[in-house]
Amino acid sequence: MNIAFDAVPLISDRMTGIGWCEAGQTTAMARLFPDNKYSYNFFSRKDDHIKLERIAPFAGDSISTNLVHFSGYIYRAASTFIPVPYSRFFGKNSDITHFFNYIVPPGVHGKTVVTVHDMVYKAFPETVRARTKYMLNSGLKSSMKRADMIVTDSEFSRSEILKYFPQHEKKLRVVPCGVDLNKFRPCSEPERIPAVKKSLDIEGEYFLYLGTIEPRKNLERLISAYHIFSQRTGSDTPKLVLAGGKGWLYDSIFRKVTDLGLSDKVLFTKYVPSEDMNPLMCGALAFVFPSIYEGFGMPPLEAMACGVPVLASDAASLPEVTGDCAVICDAYSEESIAEGLDKLWNDSELRSDLSIRGRDRAAEFSWDKSAEILYNVYKELF
Numbered sequence: 099m100n101i102a103f104d105a106v107p108l109i110s111d112r113m114t115g116i117g118w119c120e121a122g123q124t125t126a127m128a129r130l131f132p133d134n135k136y137s138y139n140f141f142s143r144k145d146d147h148i149k150l151e152r153i154a155p156f157a158g159d160s161i162s163t164n165l166v167h168f169s170g171y172i173y174r175a176a177s178t179f180i181p182v183p184y185s186r187f188f189g190k191n192s193d194i195t196h197f198f199n200y201i202v203p204p205g206v207h208g209k210t211v212v213t214v215h216d217m218v219y220k221a222f223p224e225t226v227r228a229r230t231k232y233m234l235n236s237g238l239k240s241s242m243k244r245a246d247m248i249v250t251d252s253e254f255s256r257s258e259i260l261k262y263f264p265q266h267e268k269k270l271r272v273v274p275c276g277v278d279l280n281k282f283r284p285c286s287e288p289e290r291i292p293a294v295k296k297s298l299d300i301e302g303e304y305f306l307y308l309g310t311i312e313p314r315k316n317l318e319r320l321i322s323a324y325h326i327f328s329q330r331t332g333s334d335t336p337k338l339v340l341a342g343g344k345g346w347l348y349d350s351i352f353r354k355v356t357d358l359g360l361s362d363k364v365l366f367t368k369y370v371p372s373e374d375m376n377p378l379m380c381g382a383l384a385f386v387f388p389s390i391y392e393g394f395g396m397p398p399l400e401a402m403a404c405g406v407p408v409l410a411s412d413a414a415s416l417p418e419v420t421g422d423c424a425v426i427c428d429a430y431s432e433e434s435i436a437e438g439l440d441k442l443w444n445d446s447e448l449r450s451d452l453s454i455r456g457r458d459r460a461a462e463f464s465w466d467k468s469a470e471i472l473y474n475v476y477k478e479l480f
Contacts, residue, residue: 100208101127101476102192105138105163106170107199108156109149112343112369114310115396116215119251120198121156122276126469128160136161139188139195141170164188177203178236194476200234202241209479212245213273214238216393216414217258218314225314225391227346242266247475249273251394254415273472275394276465281372282403284457285380294377298367303336305439306382306406308370309389309397312345316388316411316429318354323388323435325358327443330436335363336383336443343369379404384442384449387416390429395419399463402456407449409438423452423459 103124107117128136138157142149142165150163157163166187176182183205184195190207197203198213219226219234226234242248242263248270250256256272285291295301305324309315317340328335338360340351355364370378379385385401388411395416398408402423410416411429420426425441425448428434442449 099134099193099476099480100137100191101134102137102139102164102188102195103161104195104197104199105140105153108138109140109142109152111152113372115394116199116213118396119213119215119275119394122278122465123273123469123472124161125156125158126276126465127473128158130466130469131473132160137164137192138162139164139166141166141168141173141187143167143169174201174203174233178233181205194479197241197245200241201237202244204244206244209246209476210244211247211249211475211479212241213249213251214242214255214259215251216255216391217262218391218393220262221258222314222391225312225347239263245269246479247271249472249475251275252415252418254418255393271475273475274463274468275396275399276463276468277396277399277403277460279403279461279464281376282379282400282460283376284405285377287377288380290377291381294374295381297374298339298341298365298370298378300337300339300365300367300381303383304339304365304381305336305384305386305409305442306339306341306379306401307386308341308375308379308401309387310342310345311340311348311351311366313347313351314389314391316390317351319430319432320386320388320435321351321354321358321360321364323432324364324439325360326432326436327439328360328363330440331443338364338386339367339382340364341367341370341378375400376404379406382406384409384439386435386439387411388427388429388435389413389416392416398424399460403460405453405457407442407452408456409435409442411435419463420456421459423455425452 181204184203185207196211386409387398408424413429427438
């Protein structure tokens with residue numbers, strides 16, 4: 099087969115979970131099933147060399163690049179109203195084209211697959227950026243209709259999609275995400291931990307959140323819970339490190355820290371480069387992820403793969419991912435989150451147990467397994 103992947107999530111200067119999902123599935127597939135031809139499709143109006151450099155580690159020798167000199171933003175905006183065929187730009191050689199970020203444009207040659215990661219724009223519209231909400235409200239219905247197969251990350255997300263789009267049940271498949279067990283594992287270079295901590299101005303022990311700084315990650319409630327916890331524990335409280343790039347509506351999150359007088363205990367870091375994620379995670383006392391809505395939730399799984407104990411909420415797909423290998427809290431209760439922090443802080447045996455069982459749990463979610471499931475979805479189309 100000739101299989102094309104829409105590579106927009108891979109060429110961003112700050113890759114999100116959608117990009118890492120695509121990277122994991124596509125690189126594993128190309129390695130496991132080398133008899134096919136694979137390509138990454140993307141538009142580029144300028145800075146071609148930068149985008150080619152970003153995509154090169156994923157493409158390797160197995161996946162070619164198909165770059166079209168045109169504005170992807172203009173095409174995506176225009177194709178919402180004018181059905182300009184995608185094949186006019188990217189040709190008619192592909193048997194399958196997979197779009198990993200919700201939207202299938204018009205006029206794609208061959209079969210099409212789309213990944214719809216979650217329904218947060220329907221379930222919690224107040225937490226979604228206006229531009230993203232507009233794109234999904236205006237384009238997702240027709241996108242799912244165009245797709246020959248729809249893929250989502252979890253059974254939870256499958257149930258959410260069917261809640262709003264029950265007509266697509268027959269072509270909806272679950273393909274769980276994976277975790278890069280070579281990248282996320284107990285730190286093989288422990289000397290990197292203090293170096294990364296120093297680069298991010300982190301001192302002493304710390305709880306870690308790693309992800310986008312935005313409302314649906316429930317960070318204001320986490321900060322309030324940490325305030326409750328720190329009042330009980332006193333001066334030796336471990337820091338709370340909130341690491342990751344700014345999403346949107348983050349001002350109130352920063353303001354919460356100031357209002358509670360926690361500026362010396364809660365640290366916001368800059369965006370963390372990929373090569374620093376492992377030592378940052380491995381250095382943490384525990385990983386905290388009390389999100390209210392996740393289609394899958396890769397960060398807690400990555401922390402578990404590192405042998406770091408995890409606190410996760412009972413919301414959305416997170417219990418499905420973490421199983422019984424994490425401390426589970428009520429996403430909407432500051433007291434419950436605070437109790438979870440207290441358990442992890444005071445119970446070293448619990449931390450040790452979660453570390454061992456978490457690694458076993460994470461090993462069940464490999465990108466090879468994810469790619470095999472996805473490849474079987476492709477084969478259903480022929």
